[in-house]
Amino acid sequence: MPSLPSPPSNFKSLTYTQPSTTPHLTHQPLTPPSPNELLIKVKAAAINPVDLQLWGNPLIGWLAGKKEKGIGRDYSGTIVGVGSELKGKWEEGVDVFGLFSRPTGGGTFSQYIKVTSADPICKKPTCWSHQEAAAVPLVTLTAFACLDWLPPENKVDGKRRVVVAGASGGVGMWCVQLAKKLYNCHVTGICSSKNADFVRRMGADEIIDYTTQDVAQTLLSNLPNGRKFDEYIDCVGGTEMFSYWHDLLHRSGAYITIVGDKTSRTSMGGPATYFTYPSQVLRYLQGWIFGPRYANVLLYSKSGLLEQIADLAGKGNVEVVVQEVVKGVLNEGSLAWKKIFEFMEGGRVRGKIVINIE
Numbered sequence: 001m002p003s004l005p006s007p008p009s010n011f012k013s014l015t016y017t018q019p020s021t022t023p024h025l026t027h028q029p030l031t032p033p034s035p036n037e038l039l040i041k042v043k044a045a046a047i048n049p050v051d052l053q054l055w056g057n058p059l060i061g062w063l064a065g066k067k068e069k070g071i072g073r074d075y076s077g078t079i080v081g082v083g084s085e086l087k088g089k090w091e092e093g094v095d096v097f098g099l100f101s102r103p104t105g106g107g108t109f110s111q112y113i114k115v116t117s118a119d120p121i122c123k124k125p126t127c128w129s130h131q132e133a134a135a136v137p138l139v140t141l142t143a144f145a146c147l148d149w150l151p152p153e154n155k156v157d158g159k160r161r162v163v164v165a166g167a168s169g170g171v172g173m174w175c176v177q178l179a180k181k182l183y184n185c186h187v188t189g190i191c192s193s194k195n196a197d198f199v200r201r202m203g204a205d206e207i208i209d210y211t212t213q214d215v216a217q218t219l220l221s222n223l224p225n226g227r228k229f230d231e232y233i234d235c236v237g238g239t240e241m242f243s244y245w246h247d248l249l250h251r252s253g254a255y256i257t258i259v260g261d262k263t264s265r266t267s268m269g270g271p272a273t274y275f276t277y278p279s280q281v282l283r284y285l286q287g288w289i290f291g292p293r294y295a296n297v298l299l300y301s302k303s304g305l306l307e308q309i310a311d312l313a314g315k316g317n318v319e320v321v322v323q324e325v326v327k328g329v330l331n332e333g334s335l336a337w338k339k340i341f342e343f344m345e346g347g348r349v350r351g352k353i354v355i356n357i358e
Helices: 049-055 058-064 130-134 137-147 170-181 193-202 215-221 270-276 279-290 303-314 336-346
Strands: 010-016 024-029 037-047 074-082 095-099 112-116 121-123 161-165 186-191 206-209 229-234 249-257 293-296 322-326 352-356
Touching (some): 074 112, 095 130, 095 137, 121 303, 130 352, 137 229, 193 206, 322 336
Parallel strands (some): 229 249
């Protein structure tokens, strides 16, 4: 492997200091990795709704204090430094992708990052560009967390029946792909008519257009021989379906959400909403006792799951979708970050928004 140029003495990152303050460039000294760290030169990074939510979250601001806080968790890049404890397992020059999992510290909108062995990381498949690889970690690890709630295969036809609400979004499209291609499920995708062909391409067997159809009634009318669904995956939030969830899901089925009862895109979702929407706690307890189960889940932080995705990619069994690649975010005086935030706040992203790190 050809030798790599020596890293610079300092590097640039897009950071902020208080919730909702304007992001700005920070110049920081670049130090060697500690024994349990890898130093990675970032080539591409991706944005997720949680990045906007963390940016404006006062709790994260309090936890981090006055320190600079970074933006972004997904990345793809090249290892340029290996800590002493990781030598033999990793080497310089290897292209990797992964999840940077410290929300109160630095982020991946940065020229360099340091990750530890506890952070999910995987060798980048050669069939993916850095931009494609950066679009994968958080959404796929979240999709695995959702699908882990599937009940055992039924004895009728071996196929479990899954509904994915928000099927064209970052997590939704991976729930569709993995449910179909890894778990052998029958998948119903809920999306708008303009995204119907896209969701079918991801593997959905049936489509429900929420803009023209009554979702609950359409699902109820699609129950074959009265057989209920095995899992309903909610990637959009809200409470509209809870009048029907016992009619749609059998007792050992599961209603799994990554958002919770909230509908605001700027407030934190996930299990944190158990505190802000306590009715979810009652729903969770009732589900475990009487069924169907209910849970608000976070991603699985496991490198092995990224390795599964990389293997599927190498076989051509999954597709990465990048809607937009934004350049110039780390240029001096650039306002390119505004374009990224406008995309995310619009709430109509198909796949992922990725930035190039020059």
